[in-house]
Amino acid sequence: MKETPEPIQDVSELPTQSWLFAAWMSIAPYARPAMTVIVFCAALWLLHHEFSTIKLKDVAASFRSLSTFAIMAAITLTMANYIVLIGYDWLGVRLIGHPVTNKQIVTASLLSYAFSNSLGTVLGGTPIRFRFYSAWGLSAPEIVRLIFFIGFAFWLGLLTLSGTLFVAFPFDIPARFHLPLTTSRPLGTILLMLSAALFASCVILGKPIHFLGVNFQPPRLRIAMAQAALSALDFTLAAATLYVLLPPGIAVSFLTFTAIFLLAIVIGLISHVPGGLGVFELVLVTMLPQSSHPLVASLLAFRLIYYVLPLMLAVVGISAAAISQHRRKAITAVGQAARWTSIVGPRIITGAVFVAGLILLISGSLPAAEGRMRIVRSLLPLPIVELSHFFGSVVGAMLLVLARGLQRRIDAAWMLTIILLGFGAVFSLAKGLDYEEAIMLGLLLVALIPCRAQFYRRGRVLAPSLNAGWIVAILMSIGLLAWLILFAYRHVEYQNELWWSFAYRGDAPRSLRGLVAFAVVLVLVALGRLLRPHQVPPAVATNAELEKVAAIVRGSETTAANLALLGDKRFIFSQDRKAFVMFGCEGKSWIAMGDPVGPESSADEAVWQFREACDEAGVVPVFYQVDESQLGRYIEMGLSMIKIGEDACVPLANFSLEGSSRKDLRRSIKKASEAGMRFEIVLQPEASKLLPTLKQISDAWLAEKSSAEKGFSLGYFSEAYLMRFDMALVYQHDRLIAFANIWRGANKKELSIDLMRYVPDAPHGVMEYLFTELLLWGHEQGYAWFNLGMAPLSGVDSHRLGPLWNRVSSLVFRHGEHFYNFQGLRSYKDKFDPEWFPK
Numbered sequence: 148m149k150e151t152p153e154p155i156q157d158v159s160e161l162p163t164q165s166w167l168f169a170a171w172m173s174i175a176p177y178a179r180p181a182m183t184v185i186v187f188c189a190a191l192w193l194l195h196h197e198f199s200t201i202k203l204k205d206v207a208a209s210f211r212s213l214s215t216f217a218i219m220a221a222i223t224l225t226m227a228n229y230i231v232l233i234g235y236d237w238l239g240v241r242l243i244g245h246p247v248t249n250k251q252i253v254t255a256s257l258l259s260y261a262f263s264n265s266l267g268t269v270l271g272g273t274p275i276r277f278r279f280y281s282a283w284g285l286s287a288p289e290i291v292r293l294i295f296f297i298g299f300a301f302w303l304g305l306l307t308l309s310g311t312l313f314v315a316f317p318f319d320i321p322a323r324f325h326l327p328l329t330t331s332r333p334l335g336t337i338l339l340m341l342s343a344a345l346f347a348s349c350v351i352l353g354k355p356i357h358f359l360g361v362n363f364q365p366p367r368l369r370i371a372m373a374q375a376a377l378s379a380l381d382f383t384l385a386a387a388t389l390y391v392l393l394p395p396g397i398a399v400s401f402l403t404f405t406a407i408f409l410l411a412i413v414i415g416l417i418s419h420v421p422g423g424l425g426v427f428e429l430v431l432v433t434m435l436p437q438s439s440h441p442l443v444a445s446l447l448a449f450r451l452i453y454y455v456l457p458l459m460l461a462v463v464g465i466s467a468a469a470i471s472q473h474r475r476k477a478i479t480a481v482g483q484a485a486r487w488t489s490i491v492g493p494r495i496i497t498g499a500v501f502v503a504g505l506i507l508l509i510s511g512s513l514p515a516a517e518g519r520m521r522i523v524r525s526l527l528p529l530p531i532v533e534l535s536h537f538f539g540s541v542v543g544a545m546l547l548v549l550a551r552g553l554q555r556r557i558d559a560a561w562m563l564t565i566i567l568l569g570f571g572a573v574f575s576l577a578k579g580l581d582y583e584e585a586i587m588l589g590l591l592l593v594a595l596i597p598c599r600a601q602f603y604r605r606g607r608v609l610a611p612s613l614n615a616g617w618i619v620a621i622l623m624s625i626g627l628l629a630w631l632i633l634f635a636y637r638h639v640e641y642q643n644e645l646w647w648s649f650a651y652r653g654d655a656p657r658s659l660r661g662l663v664a665f666a667v668v669l670v671l672v673a674l675g676r677l678l679r680p681h682q683v684p685p686a687v688a689t690n691a692e693l694e695k696v697a698a699i700v701r702g703s704e705t706t707a708a709n710l711a712l713l714g715d716k717r718f719i720f721s722q723d724r725k726a727f728v729m730f731g732c733e734g735k736s737w738i739a740m741g742d743p744v745g746p747e748s749s750a751d752e753a754v755w756q757f758r759e760a761c762d763e764a765g766v767v768p769v770f771y772q773v774d775e776s777q778l779g780r781y782i783e784m785g786l787s788m789i790k791i792g793e794d795a796c797v798p799l800a801n802f803s804l805e806g807s808s809r810k811d812l813r814r815s816i817k818k819a820s821e822a823g824m825r826f827e828i829v830l831q832p833e834a835s836k837l838l839p840t841l842k843q844i845s846d847a848w849l850a851e852k853s854s855a856e857k858g859f860s861l862g863y864f865s866e867a868y869l870m871r872f873d874m875a876l877v878y879q880h881d882r883l884i885a886f887a888n889i890w891r892g893a894n895k896k897e898l899s900i901d902l903m904r905y906v907p908d909a910p911h912g913v914m915e916y917l918f919t920e921l922l923l924w925g926h927e928q929g930y931a932w933f934n935l936g937m938a939p940l941s942g943v944d945s946h947r948l949g950p951l952w953n954r955v956s957s958l959v960f961r962h963g964e965h966f967y968n969f970q971g972l973r974s975y976k977d978k979f980d981p982e983w984f985p986k
Contacts, residue, residue: 184622186418190425191630194432201440203514203635209444213392220391221452228384229457232260234377236276239296242366243289247280255279261461262498264422264454275495277779287778288985296366296374303345303371304378309413310338312406321433331406346371382409389449394441407434421620422454424627455502459587462499462594496595497554500564503591504546505624506584507571511540511661512631514654515579523580533657535577540661542571544668547624551617553602555755561595561602568592603752621669628665632658685717690867692718697871699727699745704896706934707772708744713868715858716740719760721752728757731859737761738769740860742777751780758784772860772937775985795935795981799898799926802933804919811978812919819916823880826920828889834874838866841874841886844904851907862888862901875900875921877913884909885917890934898925899934915978922979935976 236256240247259275280290313335320328328334349371366374386408390401399407411430415423428446435442515523523532545567552560568588575584636655647656688696693711696718700708711718716729726745730737739757743750761768770781771791778788804813829837845864849855856863869888877885885905891898900921905913918935925933 183419183619184626187420187425187623188626190418190420190429191626194425194429194630198432198443198634201443205440206443206447209394209441210447213444213448217391218448218452221388221448222456224384224388224391225453225457228381228388228453229257229260231377231381231384232256235297235300235381236293238300238370238374238377239293242296242370243285243293245285245289247283247285251279251283257457258461258495261457262495264457277782281776281779287775290779299345299365299371300374300378302378303342303375305382305409305413306338306342306345307375308379308382309406309409310335310340310342312402312409313338316400316402316406318403318406318434331410342375346375382412385453388453389445392445392448392452394439394445396439397435397442399435404435407431410434420623424623458495458499458502459590461495463590496591496598497550499591499594500546500553500568501550501620503568503571503588504543504550505627506587507539507543507546507575508624508628508661508665509631510575510581510584511536511543511578512628512658513635515581519580523577527577532578535574536579536657537660537664539571539574539578540664541668542567542574544665546571547621548668548672555759556602556751558602561599565592565595568595625665625669628662632662685719687715688718695724696727696729699725702746702893703744704892704894705742705744705774706890706892706897706899707741708892709872709890709901710740710860710862711744712871713858713862714865719753719757721745721749721756723749723752725749726753728753730757732766735765736767736769737764738771738859740771742770742773754780754784790985792937793983793985794937795976795979795983796897797922797933797935797979797981799922799930799933802922802926804923808980812915815912815915815919818912819877819910822910824884824910824913824916825878826917826924827876827878828924829874829876831870831873834872835866835870837874837876837883837886838869840883841869841904842866844883844886844906845902847906848904864902864904869902872901875917875924877905877909877917879910885913887917887921889921892930895928895930897932897934898928898930899936918979933979935979935981 233253233256236252236259237249240252255276259279262275276294277287277290280293281287285293313331317330317332317335319330320334345365346368349365349368365371383405386405387401389408390404393404408431411427411434412423414430415427418426420426431446432442546564549560549564549567553564568591572585572588572592575581575588632655636658693714696711700711710716711727711729716731718727718729720727721743726743726749728739728743729741730739732738737757737760743753743757745753758768768784768786770786773781781788803809804816842864862868872888872890875887875889876883885903887900887903889898890901898921903914903917922933
């Protein structure tokens with residue numbers, strides 16, 4: 148007899164490789180954010196040395212001396228570039244084959260790129276695209292495929308254009324980069340080889356790549372060439388935007404400059420710093436000849452025109468659409484604007500509020516314009532100026548924090564942001580007559596006021612915890628402000644007296660105090676969260692709470708919502724208590740069973756409540772067996788997806804036993820009839836009278852299977868649970884031999900069963916007979932679907948390019964019969980010709 152090994156009590160007992168893997172898995176979620184901050188700070192440190200001979204006033208003078216022609220040319224090229232960017236979405240939608248209008252494509256593309264160019268794809272473009280395209284009827288797999296095609300086109304063009312220019316127009320790579328290359332030619336050759344591999348995949352790969360439950364078929368070669376050309380035009384226009392802003396002293400051809408520009412883009416992408424901030428500038432300053440303060444001014448102008456201006460225009464567009472929403476809706480365009488404003492308006496405004504807060508902090512870190520300060524001196528006393536500067540930094544810091552509350556649509560965050568934007572505009576004027584900032588804050592205020600209905604959640608302003616992305620953004624903001632102060636006031640000798648120096652021209656002391664104000668706000672926010680009581684999971688629901696849950700379940704069209712009535716789950720409700728998330732606790736994870744249950748208007752609220760409770764408790768949120776149509780909601784929350792199987796759903800509208808494909812089911816009915824079996828539906832409360840007999844059948848079934856009750860995602864025998872449902876019964880000569888409790892979805896959308904039990908001596912095929920009769924009964928009753936449940940690990944492809952989870956899952960599905968009959972379950976359900984939906 149094989150001896151059972153002792154359980155491992157401590158991680159140190161694991162083999163070395165397992166211990167290292169466990170250690171890596173514990174730090175992996177923090178590794179990438181930490182590296183992003185480290186790379187950003189390293190880039191700032193190197194820029195500080197590169198700018199050692201540059202003075203801020205010279206940069207400001209060069210910025211003001213930029214010609215109107217250069218600025219207008221840069222704006223025109225940016226507009227042309229964003230028009231080209233629409234082509235990514237247009238080609239992707241055409242490849243998918245889903246009908247989406249050109250106006251919808253333009254809207255989704257422009258707003259996605261305006262946001263993602265500034266704050267990154269994960270924080271901006273991907274969630275916005277999910278919101279838009281899901282609202283326009285695309286399924287989650289279709290949207291994932293669309294994003295894949297966009298990324299494929301982006302990298303195909305970048306590799307092709309970069310490789311070509313690096314080889315055809317080589318440039319020297321400075322020794323300070325410590326690379327084993329002296330020119331760009333070897334790097335260009337490598338990039339061209341990668342590009343050729345992507346093109347070859349379009350010709351050679353006959354089988355789709357399976358990832359995240361979605362099949363990705365590389366486009367045909369002709370389409371791939373069009374994608375590469377589109378992407379190359381995109382990068383060429385972006386490079387031209389900066390090229391027209393370059394000072395005359397930098398003598399470099401456009402093609403060579405484009406090659407250097409692309410190198411900066413590639414390194415910025417590798418760094419994972421949002422927008423390549425700092426890294427992009429470092430590469431250009433290092434690579435371009437005669438780098439000086441005019442080049443720094445050109446880079447600043449490029450950032451404002453190419454990144455900040457489109458984001459601000461997106462906010463203005465949101466504002467105009469939101470205002471139109473409150474006017475008469477007779478015009479069709481107004482209704483369309485209202486719809487897409489409600490879809491992505493809050494996310495766009497969230498990013499804009501964060502940027503506005505950062506701009507306020509940056510403004511507080513830089514010297515005020517002398518001419519404007521003379522006007523301020525003639526109008527306002529010094530204490531007002533000093534207080535305005537200090538509280539302007541406080542407002543900027545608070546906007547960074549409140550942006551997280553806006554993302555989670557908390558009403559108190561909306562109200563405080565409205566107030567702070569107004570104060571921020573006043574402080575901007577009082578501290579240095581910064582009317583540009585005041586106008587920006589005013590526009591944002593105007594955009595935010597009509598969107599009141601989108602911020603409907605009640606909650607504490609500081610309740611939302613900051614995830615890794617937000618922490619990275621705030622740490623980068625701190626690093627940027629510290630670097631700006633060091634750069635702007637490097638000529639000022641530090642003395643303790645600076646902290647207490649107050650003067651109209653006391654820019655350095657004011658900047659130091661503003662940085663302290665920023666730090667104090669963040670410390671207070673952190674302390675407020677640390678001192679709050681630790682979140683504990685709610686207790687398992689009482690009978691009284693289950694009755695409230697049952698009322699919500701009765702309104703759900705999804706039959707799996709009935710799992711809430713088992714009595715083994717905990718619940719977190721939306722603020723209006725019309726929706727809930729049911730979950731269980733396992734180790735350091737809270738596992739939600741399925742999607743939220745309740746009206747769509749309240750479901751989002753319940754999900755965020757659950758996510759926040761997990762953050763408060765320091766546990767990992769997991770959503771198990773969610774529907775593909777809901778993936779956008781979880782992606783927006785920053786969760787990742789793993790396909791675990793497929794749901795089998797039989798359409799009942801035309802279900803019958805006619806036709807050759809149903810001959811096995813007809814044979815099952817005939818054999819059951821010959822064996823003396825009959826099918827019967829017993830409604831409550833009559834079904835409750837049969838519970839003692841059903842208990843005997845259940846116990847005999849468990850004993851014969853040598854099994855124990857499961858729970859959570861499967862029902863178990865509980866009288867309190869079963870007395871809520873009608874029963875499907877099978878008799879043999881007046882003897883009850885099998886039963887199943889019936890789940891009904893609201894509006895007759897779905898029908899299913901949960902607990903299935905039969906006596907050990909029941910005739911072969913009794914459950915197939917029960918299923919067939921129940922499907923026919925569901926058809927007669929007018930139900931749309933019959934849910935046969937999930938086939939675990941089914942439909943998870945094992946393509947060699949797929950992720951490890953896919954390959955292992957497929958291996959278990961094919962060869963894991965010793966542990967669980969995965970393929971047999973799939974084959975059994977295929978008898979009923981279901982449609983399969985990813986889970």
